[in-house]
Amino acid sequence: MIKFVRPEECKAKLVSSRELAPTIWSYIFEVTEGNFKFEAGQFTNVRLEDPDNPGEIIQRAYSFASAPDKNKFELCIELIENGKGSRYFDALEVGEEIDFKTPFGFCNLDPENRRNLLMVATGTGIAPMKSLLEDLASKEDIRTIDLFFGVRHEENLFYQKELEELKSKLKGLNVRLCLSQPLTEDWHGETGRVTHNLENYDFNESVEVFICGGEAMIKEVRGMVLDAGVDRKQIHVEIFDV
Numbered sequence: 749m750i751k752f753v754r755p756e757e758c759k760a761k762l763v764s765s766r767e768l769a770p771t772i773w774s775y776i777f778e779v780t781e782g783n784f785k786f787e788a789g790q791f792t793n794v795r796l797e798d799p800d801n802p803g804e805i806i807q808r809a810y811s812f813a814s815a816p817d818k819n820k821f822e823l824c825i826e827l828i829e830n831g832k833g834s835r836y837f838d839a840l841e842v843g844e845e846i847d848f849k850t851p852f853g854f855c856n857l858d859p860e861n862r863r864n865l866l867m868v869a870t871g872t873g874i875a876p877m878k879s880l881l882e883d884l885a886s887k888e889d890i891r892t893i894d895l896f897f898g899v900r901h902e903e904n905l906f907y908q909k910e911l912e913e914l915k916s917k918l919k920g921l922n923v924r925l926c927l928s929q930p931l932t933e934d935w936h937g938e939t940g941r942v943t944h945n946l947e948n949y950d951f952n953e954s955v956e957v958f959i960c961g962g963e964a965m966i967k968e969v970r971g972m973v974l975d976a977g978v979d980r981k982q983i984h985v986e987i988f989d990v
């Protein structure tokens with residue numbers, strides 16, 4: 749059973765940041781205050797000052813990109829031009845603190861659930877999948893997990909080393925990288941959008957499904973999964989572009 753945990757106010761300081769791909773950044777935080785808890789796949793609401801209205805506090809949701817830990821976590825954020833949250837994170841310096849509330853969301857996996865998994869992510873939608881996979885790796889999980897990860901070009905791919913490491917720990921993990929517009933002929937992964945690559949997927953009704961990224965992709969994949977006979981209770985989605 750997934751337990752509901754009341755979200756708590758916390759603070760954390762930025763320990764490091766690095767660019768993963770153009771406009772995509774990883775931020776590592778250490779919790780400094782609050783009753784910090786989350787389950788793999790969940791998200792946090794970061795409170796920040798609106799850069800266009802000084803003094804006004806707004807919130808932005810970000811999925812955890814790391815497995816649950818006592819006091820450390822990673823966020824993986826796409827910095828959107830002129831985005832309020834994007835500008836806030838772009839300006840954040842190592843040692844500075846963020847205010848956030850956590851945990852939120854239902855993109856988590858019941859610990860008693862033994863179903864095989866299908867994960868579909870585009871762009872930073874990989875964040876909750878990485879969190880779930882790292883958590884499963886720490887438990888030496890052996891189930892079959894098919895991950896479809898879609899981005900546009902080769903240069904937009906990221907977390908490749910991390911996914912290779914996860915593959916070595918999770919024997920049942922199959923990673924299908926999908927480039928919607930590969931720029932080189934050297935590309936040996938899947939070509940086309942994730943939805944195109946799912947057309948020949950052998951859906952099994954008993955699979956547990958996680959879909960994360962843009963709304964249009966999620967709608968399409970969810971439709972495909974439902975048409976394949978998967979119960980809606982087995983489908984978890986997190987829409988990032990709302």
Ligand SMILES: Cc1cc2nc3c(=O)[nH]c(=O)nc-3n(C[C@H](O)[C@H](O)[C@H](O)COP(=O)(O)OP(=O)(O)OC[C@H]3O[C@@H](n4cnc5c(N)ncnc54)[C@H](O)[C@@H]3O)c2cc1C
Pocket residue numbers: 791808809810811812824825826827828829830831832833834835853872875986987988989990
């Ligand atoms: C549950 C949840 C979890 C999320 N987790 C993550 C995460 O892990 N990593 C992450 O990068 N984002 C995540 N998001 C999206 C994030 O909360 C912000 O919406 C996004 O980063 C844009 O915020 P902003 O303040 O920079 O831009 P805003 O100031 O809100 O918007 C600026 C402009 O960009 C457009 N816009 C908003 N979102 C997007 C987008 N995704 N792509 C293109 N244009 C957009 C807006 O329509 C607007 O025109 C999540 C959203 C939700 C609801």
